Amino acid sequence: MNINPRIAPAPTGPPLYSIALLSAAALAYEILLMRLFSIIQWHHFAYMMISLALLGYGASGTFLALTRRWLEGRFLVAYVVNATLFGVTALVCFRLAQVVPFNALEILWDPRQPLWLLLIFLLLFIPFFCVANCICLAFSQFSKQLHRVYCFDLVGAGIGAVAIIGLLFIASPVMALQVVAAAGLLSAAVALRECRAQTRGPALVLLLTAAVVLTPAVGFSLQVSQFKGLSQALRVLDAKQLDQRSSPLGQLTTVASQTVPFRHTPGLSLNTPAPIGEQLAVFTDADGLSVLTRFDGELEKLAYLDYQSSALPYHLLDEPAVLVLGAGGGADVLQALYHRASRVDAVELNPQMVELVNGQFADFTGSPYQLPAVTVFNSEARGFVTASTNRYDLVQVALLDSFSASSAGLYALSENYLYTVEAFSEYLQKLQPGGMISITRWTKTPPRDGLKIFATAVAALQHAGVAEPGLQLVMIRSWNTSTLLIKNEAFNNYAINTLKIFCRERWFDLVYYPGITANEANHYNQLPEPWFFEGAGHLLGPADAAFLDDYKFNIHPATDNRPYFSHFLKWRTLPELLTLSERGGMPLLEWGYLVLITTLVLALLASLLLVLLPLWLGRGRGFRVAGLSWRIMVYFAAIGTAFMFIEIAFIQKFILFLHHPLYAISVVLCAFLVFAGLGSLLSARWHKWFTLPRVSVAIGGLSVLYILFLPGLFENLVQIPGVFKIPLSILLIAPLAFLMGAPFPLGLDVVSKSLPDWIPWAWGINGCASVVSAILATLLAIHIGFVFVVMLAVLLMCWPHWFCHGSFKGKSLREKPPT
Template identity: 50%
Template sequence: MKIRPPFFTIALLSSAILGYEILLMRLFSIIQWHHFAYMIISLALLGFGASGTFISIFQDSFSKRFSHVFLINIMLFALSSIGCFLLAQSIPFNPDEILWDYWQPLRLLGIYLLLALPFFFAANAIALALTCFHWRIASLYAFDLMGAGLGSLGIVLLLFVAMPLQALFIIGCIGLGALVLAAWELGFQQRNTVYTVSLVIGITIIILHNNNELRLSPYKELVQIQRIQGTEIISEYSSPLGLLSIVQNDIIPLRHAPGLSLNAKTEPPEQIGVFTDGGGLTAITRESGNPADYAYLDQTTSAAPYHLAQLNKVLILGSGGGSSILQARYHQAQQIDAVELNPQLIRLLHEDYAEFTGHLLNGDTVQLFQGEARGFISETQEHYDLIEIALLDSFAASSAGLYALNESYLYTVESLQDMLKKLQPDGYLAITRWIKLPPRDNLKLLATAVDALDNSGATNPGNQLVFLRSWQTGTLLIKNRPFTNEEIEALKTFCNARSFDLDWYPGITPDETNQFNQLAESYFFQAANAIINNERKDFFERYKFALEPATDDRPYFFHFFKWSVLPEIISLRNSGGLPLLEGGYLVLIATLFQALVASTILILLPLLFFKKTIMTASPVTAAISRNRVIIYFSAIGLAFLFIEIAFIQKFILFLHHPLYAVAIILTAFLMFAGLGSGFSQRLIQSGLYQPAITFAVIGIVVLGFLYMAFLQSIFSTNQSLTMPHKIILTVSLVAPLAFLMGMPFPLALAKLGNIAPEMIPWAWGINGCASVVSAVLATLLAISIGFNAVIVLALVLYSLAWASFPIQRS
């Protein structure tokens, strides 16, 4: 009996795969850090490349037993998706010791291999289906892409209602659902056996779920604080934006006031800690009813602007647990607007801890908005006396360079320009960052502010800047007008009383700096003097960190790594070189290197196999240019993700929410690419391979350049639209490009299916390996040359693919 292609099984399995991929990124952000999630996912996807090799070698025997092999691989995906993660998180891996402990790279390799297995099994099933049903290859690929699109949206929605570990077990159950669906769709004769096995595995999954928990790195702040006697996690809340852990200690009270003056005579009232993904501590403070209990808020560097003028209208970007709101209220601000991205944190203040905070958010002076800071700035019509960017990120992660891969549109030149426009003529922009040695964050922020002021028409930016620091934090003040002598005297009085150092103000002299929190040299003043007084080019070249300002096209504010410093880091690795190490960026480089090595092996291995067997056995296959196949599928594998990643970043600025941008862009790209693949099936049946690929590539190139030219204008024109209308416009813009991008892959696979079906798994593996490299390479290129350049490179790759379309040699 001839079996039908398992369209719906492929869709459900692809949905589970992409959901699993995104979920792993969340899980590893929690148990390790963001950049390791990126690295592990990229290398785990090498399972797709390995599947191409595996199916290529055994495709004859597998094709004869298609149903059995297909079902076994789906079952193995369901089991390994849960089991491999549980095993991986039990491996004692410490990223901070990777240059010192030779066992750490081996442990990391073990994690890679474990996480590659679920992708390997799922990709085996899909590659085998594409090979055995190559006459419906475009339709199968369409179901693959559309299922993946639904999976990307589904996992985001699931993470709003389920804890991350619960979501992992749900993914495993979806894999079992795909197994049951496959048995029915293929008309498998032993269907009842499959149903029974699925039921037993499902019960086992439920039992496992009740006996497992996430194991965070022992170096995460949450784990560290749990070592203090009396510390208790009293509740947890999860969303795609983060896992919130609420911590209290009745024996040794939590006290959180970053950069508090050593001269301070008061301490904070009772506080409850809130950790995001095991780090990024923010505190919720009890309302005591006595204003004097909040005097500690006047003993931090962020209090400086309140001593320069009466600030009635204040905007706080990143309110966290509400400390900045309390500070503004303590200094008698009449209107306090605050913006917070995470709705669950807002709910904690509004509901769960409303009485604890004395209904902080319910007063007449305070209004809390849920949203992204940059988006609020672009949409608000208000003008403020003070705009404050609060200090919320983790000191430990920031110091170790673990935010290097985090794109942030809050600290770009364009962002600071937008904020300056929302200030009153004599208003202040205050940005507080951790003090790290050697200095980097604060210096890069200063350079960014100089560019923003230059672009805003300032004749002498140095006259509109002030930088002060405590032993732990530094605050940069930017003003729309030059600071007056009265303001500078007030700042001196403020700093002297609290033992804070002034490292820059208009007219400062070297002997006025580095007085209280003394460093070996007055590093901050020397750097500020060079940056502000037109010596920045030489200073940037000789400094050990990259300090060039971040822009909207290159929004990597936390990227400080310079290749010229790497030999020094290596030479100092046993004698204190860690402060020079930007861990996140180096991990990305290591990821690219390992992905390239593994991908080369996975491509060369089947190539050698084909050369010795199929290439000599089949005269039709021997007539195919293997170089064309390699170039074509590598090019489209790289180009597809280049464009996808760049568009996600660009639309963050329009949708003003990273979660919306990822979910909507990813879903739209995959769904409409799936429709494009389905449309390709009609062209394939008509034999219009070459005209179709020409049409698709020309369309992609034309649309790509049009979007680069006009996308920013479209965003500016439609900035005032409501979110539903923005989503509709976003999908409408993505749809035609994604539709065309869904055509090149199935067109070429279908062509191979006609003239050399033996090469389909190999081509599948090449594309998978290229996609792995693409995910890492796109970020590296964006850091170095910007997202627009990444898009241009993708369009060149599509053109290269068109020129390399697989055809028979004459």
């Protein structure tokens, strides 16, 4: 490589602002990739590809550990080249990844698919590798200022987390990608400026390229998988896209189809006398169909809504006050209005969905959210219930997830606070006397969702002190949906008679009511065995715990500590499912979970390879020093893991407090990173206090305090307005994050003073540990809960004592890395 001396003088300090900008762009890119792949593919494989691509951070450590000597004196060129490459490859690699013919749905059928997946991973790996090279080069080159470098790295990343969420509100995901790429190029130009490069030419070229990257001409369209709902809908004759809007919550695409109308009415009775109303389809991330319904004020035209299983509670209540959680396009609100609800409070998370109903398509929908009896709240459902002081006769939890995604187990990794025991308890508290909760789910066979909801309801009623939960539960099922009613008092005979008539008229099956007999179940929609009826009976019987353990799927109720409602897979069932997978058993496999496990195994293997490679290549050249290499490895792996465990666990805790997943993730992530950055900076200034053992003990102590007292604190503060919750959250995060910013630079400090050549290796280990632990945190949370994840992090923070015992002094001069 020919180094131009005019642009590569020895810089006097690290290009801190460039580092911050680059880190911001890299974090934004990570979040953005998840968004982009959720649209064109499915989010579980997106998670896998992006998690593995982040191993670019680990790989950069390995790469620089082996090439550091060669790069010495070439810092600026190496930095600028890598930053520029990030900018270019962020855009180019995604575009190339789009044309790779990977089809997630064929992964078990087609042996080529894992190879296509590998190719996408390799493409996405490049940008992260380039960014990590830049940061690591700065650490190595300016080891005396590594606290400052780490500070700007973290603060930049924190700002990137908030900036990308903001950007996605105003720009399309494609435009946001162009902005990220331009930011990469800009950071290279800023580095040249900060390091006082003697010629302005390269910086000008970079700025010009950044400007070109931002032009619409560089933009492109997203190639959505042909198997997603939106692609298939647009294939139909006369189908046309009416509107597309995007936000961090998803891309909403509205489609009209004249010749073949949409008729999305889950679980509609075969005995329906009424025609289905006119609908427009709204696809979220090119899948997940929901509909806007034409409504001109004539309620009779909505008669078909009385023939869904979700209409049952309206036959048992008189002009109820209704709370619809997850109102979406308004079908559940119309159902309530058809049944003469006295008042409807509709809660919808996505403001763009409300805009579609009330704004762009108001003429079509008749603006049901603006009717006098209806109030729409743009809020997260669980948070709304927690904060609300209103009481309702009916809490209707809408069926929002798509059937195909739900039945393929794609939601297994998503935390869901709507279907936990604590959530059900809160819904119960918001009911008027005689009120009820109604929950409709897709029916899967063999039963999973339906029985898990039932088990959750039983647990919530027991939690509320109800001696006989069975008296307050009713469950029915249609061809493909099941509806569960949970009442805050016993169902009377009149209600049960009404229930029987409702089911008979619609050919729906009775699953459970107090006093049901075996011959009443499994009548219209016959399963091979009356699994739902028998399951409900077992869950209410004395051997309910044994039944939960014996059942081949995980139908244990979800809790706030383990909020994975859609995780049904049990390890002991897996061999049987795999054997049957090619004979119709594949849908019983839970893709989200299996992808998580595969990702973890691959990330672990790749990390081991990356971490051990420098030791292996450098053997015989003094790179492996008795005990020290292992000490460094364990220390940086432990603190990297602890950082991610604590960050991920507390994001979940704050989601429950802030209630809005977007605000929670962006506020908590940003606060964590920014305060950790400040912690890094000040740990150098106050180095007398900031010793490794002290910091680790403080982090451990504070984490335990938070685990013990945060739930109670949040419970007491749940009613305070959202505007106060955000600064309060930041205040709570600040001390913990501040301390957590210290162990990495303090450890690196120790390494740099004794063995400066090993800095990249330590960085690589930390990078690999962050990737593996992020995946591991989810897996542990699924099985043992977030509290345990934090406790494990506290244990991991004990390593600093061990690390500090036995100084490196006296050894440093003899140890040489490979050249």
